[in-house]
Amino acid sequence: MKAEDLRAINAARAAREAVAYVVPLAGGPGRIVERGADDPLAEPLQALFATGKSRRLEGAAQDGGDLFARIYRPSPRLVIVGAVHAAQVLAPMAAACEFAVTIVDPREAFAAADRFAGVSIVAEWPDADVLALDAETAVATLSHDPKIDDPALQIALNAGCFYVGALGSRKTHAKRVERFVAAGFGEEAIGRIHAPIGLNIGSATPAEIAVSILAEIIEALRKGGR
Amino acid sequence: MADPAIAADDPLAIAARWQSEGRKVAIATVVDTWGSAPRAVGSHLVIDSDGAFEGSVSGGCVEGAVIAEAMEIAQGAPAKVLEFGVADETAWEVGLSCGGTIRVFVEQLDPTA
Numbered sequence: 001m002k003a004e005d006l007r008a009i010n011a012a013r014a015a016r017e018a019v020a021y022v023v024p025l026a027g028g029p030g031r032i033v034e035r036g037a038d039d040p041l042a043e044p045l046q047a048l049f050a051t052g053k054s055r056r057l058e059g060a061a062q063d064g065g066d067l068f069a070r071i072y073r074p075s076p077r078l079v080i081v082g083a084v085h086a087a088q089v090l091a092p093m094a095a096a097c098e099f100a101v102t103i104v105d106p107r108e109a110f111a112a113a114d115r116f117a118g119v120s121i122v123a124e125w126p127d128a129d130v131l132a133l134d135a136e137t138a139v140a141t142l143s144h145d146p147k148i149d150d151p152a153l154q155i156a157l158n159a160g161c162f163y164v165g166a167l168g169s170r171k172t173h174a175k176r177v178e179r180f181v182a183a184g185f186g187e188e189a190i191g192r193i194h195a196p197i198g199l200n201i202g203s204a205t206p207a208e209i210a211v212s213i214l215a216e217i218i219e220a221l222r223k224g225g226r
Numbered sequence: 227m228a229d230p231a232i233a234a235d236d237p238l239a240i241a242a243r244w245q246s247e248g249r250k251v252a253i254a255t256v257v258d259t260w261g262s263a264p265r266a267v268g269s270h271l272v273i274d275s276d277g278a279f280e281g282s283v284s285g286g287c288v289e290g291a292v293i294a295e296a297m298e299i300a301q302g303a304p305a306k307v308l309e310f311g312v313a314d315e316t317a318w319e320v321g322l323s324c325g326g327t328i329r330v331f332v333e334q335l336d337p338t339a
Contacts, residue, residue, distance in 0.1 A: 001253055002339035013232050014329055025257065025331055027305040054268030056257055068257045068331060069269050132317075 001030055008032050009072055016074040016134055020045050023205070026065045036197045045069060050224035075100065076221055080151040081126055082143025083110040090140070090210035091119045097218065099138070104130060106148065126152040133160075134162070138163035138217045140197060144172075151177060155187045163220040165197035165213060193222075228250040237281030240274040241335055251335040252300035254292050256283050256328055257307065263326035271330075275300040283330050284310070296332050305333035 005021060009032065012019040021040060023030030035049045044057055052073040060067045066118040078094045080087045083105035091101045095118070102120045105111040105214050111123040124130045131152060133139065139156035141149035144167060153176075156164045166176065180190050198212030199219070232239050237253075244251050256263075256269040264285035271281040271289060273296035283292055288310040295308060311327025 001333055002336050003245060003250075004339060006238060006245075006253075006335060010232065010238055010242055023306055023331070023333065027333075029336075030333075054255075054257075068255070070255060 005032055007032060007196075013072055013074060014089070016136060018049055018071070018073045018136070020048065021070045021072070022057075023070070024065055025068050026061070026062075026063070041067075045071075049073065051222055055116050073086065076106055076162075077102065077134075077137040078217065079104060079133065079137060079139045079156075081105065081139065081149060082139040082145075083107070083121065083146075084140060084142050084144070084206075086167075086206040086209045086213070087117060087142055089207045090213055091116060092202065093210055093214050094217070095119070099217075100167075104152070105143065115180075126155065128155050128159075129156055131201075133159035133161055135160045135162055137161050138165075138220065140165045140167075140213055140217070142167045142197075144168060146176065146179070150176070153193060154180070154183065154185070157185065163194065163217045164192055165194035165216060167195075167197045169196060193205045235280065239284055240280045242279075244272070245335055245337060248276075250300040250337070252271045252332055253335055254283055254296055254330050254332045257331045258309070258329040259326060260328075261326035263328050265328075271296075271339040272335075273297060273300060284328060288328070288330070292330055292332065293319040299332050299334050302334060305331065307331050 009019060009021055018035040020033045021030055022033055033045055045079045048055055048069055048071045052071055054070045057069055059066040076099050078099040078101050083103050087103055092157060094101050103116055104122045104126050106125045108123045111121050113121055122130055133156055139161050141152050143149050153166055177190055194216055199216045203209040203210050203212045239253050241253055252273045254262045256267050257267045259267055265283055269283055271279055271292060273279045275297055277293055277297055279293055292303050308330045320337055
C-alpha cells in the first residue's frame, strides 16, 4: 500500500466518507476508489458499499487475476428523535451494537440527562445543523408529534440516511404521507420511510418495540437500505 | 457531536503513526474466510519490522505466523497471500481451532510513495 493511499484512507474515515482500497492479490500497487466515483469497478463496488462488506473480486484485475476490495465505511450513527420511553431502551441497545447514539428532543422535561445516562442528548428542535445527518446515519422518529418528527424525517430523506423510520400507526402515517406530498416529496422518497417503524414481531412493550426498531436498522445496515 | 471517527487503537491509524516515526510497516488483511472464522473479511493486523503489532486477523491462532512473514514484507519482500486452516499441514501449530479457513493478504506499506 502506498503511504499516500493510507493517508487518504485515514482522512476519508476521519471525515466519515466511504472509500474502497482495491489491490491486486498477485501483488502490485493498489488504488483508492471513492463511493459513487465514475470508475470501471463502480458497479461491483456499489453493492459492497451498500452493505459495508469487503470482498475478493475474481478475475477483475487487468491481467485477469483477482482483486481485493477493502471497503471502509464509517461507523454508523443513530439519531433518535423523541426522548420517549422506547428511546430509553433503544439507546443503550444500539450503543451495544456499536452505534454512536444521539437523542434529540426540544422538550426539556423529556430530554433530561438523568433519564439517559451515557447517551448524547440534544434538547433542541431538530434542524439540519442539530441533526448533522449523513448517509451513514439512521434516523428513528419516536416523539409522535408531527411538529418534532416531520422536520427530522424530511431532513433525513434529503440527507440520504441509510435508514429512516417513523413511529405511528398506518393511519398516522397516511396523514404524514399527505403532509409530505404537500411539502413536495415524491413517492420514491416517501417510500423510503419505514412506517409503522420496526419489524413486525408483535412488540408489546417499549423494550420489545426497541428490539424491532434496532433489528430493522441492522437489516438496512447489513443488507442495504431502501 | 459523535465520537471520533477513528479510535485510538485503530490499526491503520497506528500504521500511519509508525511510518511517520520511520518504522518499516506491513499491513495484513483477511481476504477470504470459510466456515467459522473469528475475524471478518477486511480485518487488519499491522506489523513493523521488529515484530510489534496491533489489530488481529484471527482470535490469536495464526497471528504468530502472519507476523513472521510480515516482518520480511515490511522490509521489502514481495506481497503474498497466506492461507490457514484445518487442511493446512501446519494446522497443529498455527491452524484455527474453530475449524475455519482464512486467507490473509500481506503487503508492505511503501515508504517511497
